[in-house]
Amino acid sequence: MRMTRRPVPALARTAPVLAATILLWSTPEAWSQEPGPTPYRADCRTEIEGSRATAYCHNPYPVLDRIQLHVECARWWDVDTDSAPADVPPAGDLLLTDRCWKEVRSAWVSHQPVNGAPGASGASGAPAAPGG
Template identity: 55%
Template sequence: MRTSLRSASLLGVLGVLVWPASTAAVSEQPGEPAPRPFGAACSVYIEGSRATAHCHNPYLDTDRVQLHVECERWWDVDADSTPVDLGPTGRATLSERCWKEIRSVWVSHLRR
């Protein structure tokens, strides 16, 4: 009898764990298109005080990419590159620098 109670408890827990996942698929609105993939793939390299990003957009929507560099020293001016619109299969190289050390670097994306 103990085995039956354990099995029943296990099935009850599994039913609770599986049930929300199955209702999520049903709750989607029929006829709504799935969101289109977006965002250029960017590789960022730091060499000394210079940061460079190589970006490629494999998707159909245009992506406006911009490189942002935050400098380590309080007196060193942070830098943002000029934004570049990358169409489908577009490639771009973005570059910025600090006078001294770099604290952080990132690329922003904007759907155009």
């Protein structure tokens, strides 16, 4: 018995090629020869325990990162605080602590490049909720 092949629709034959072409053209960063910006932000985590906030930071990059701990107090009469800026050296660790009189509402770390780290501008940071 002779087997006959069913014709494959043209769309089914060209679909993989079309999908690959779309993926290549939609992500120019993937094939760009220009290097991306050098990251500079230290990895930081914050912990809130009662009236004290602590930031643990590690800088895995070869550039200096200037960080600052910001603490927002829960009580309206309690003054929010910002630590003095501190430099985290390349491959270095840093611990910052600050406190409120009563409970801490949130704490976060802002980053600022030092000596014009490429691709970085201004300070940035995001608040952390208590316990995280």
